[in-house]
Amino acid sequence: xxxxxxTDELSFEQALEQMTRLxxxxxxxxxxxxxxxxxxxxxxKLSRRCESLLDKAEQRLQVLNSSEDNx
Numbered sequence: 883x884x885x886x887x888x889t890d891e892l893s894f895e896q897a898l899e900q901m902t903r904l905x906x907x908x909x910x911x912x913x914x915x916x917x918x919x920x921x922x923x924x925x926x927k928l929s930r931r932c933e934s935l936l937d938k939a940e941q942r943l944q945v946l947n948s949s950e951d952n953x
Contacts, residue, residue, distance in 0.1 A: 889927045894935040901928040 889897065904925045907913055913921060 889931050892928075892931055894932055894939075897928045897931045897935070901925055901932065904928070 892900070904921045908918060908921055908925070
């Protein structure tokens with residue numbers, strides 16, 4: 883599916899959409915084993931991308947909140 887470089891360039895919404903589609907395919911139970919493993923690996927990468935973007939957003943909000951507290 884997505885290479886690391888491609889995954890690193892996705893927005894949160896794009897990564898979440900791709901991950902949702904992968905989950906639907908996996909839950910269907912119709913993928914052969916190798917494709918299921920590849921889909922799972924891609925899902926892990928997408929999940930890490932989403933987590934990274936959420937962490938960055940949280941850090942930005944913390945900076946904003948601390949700036950307001952100091953004002």
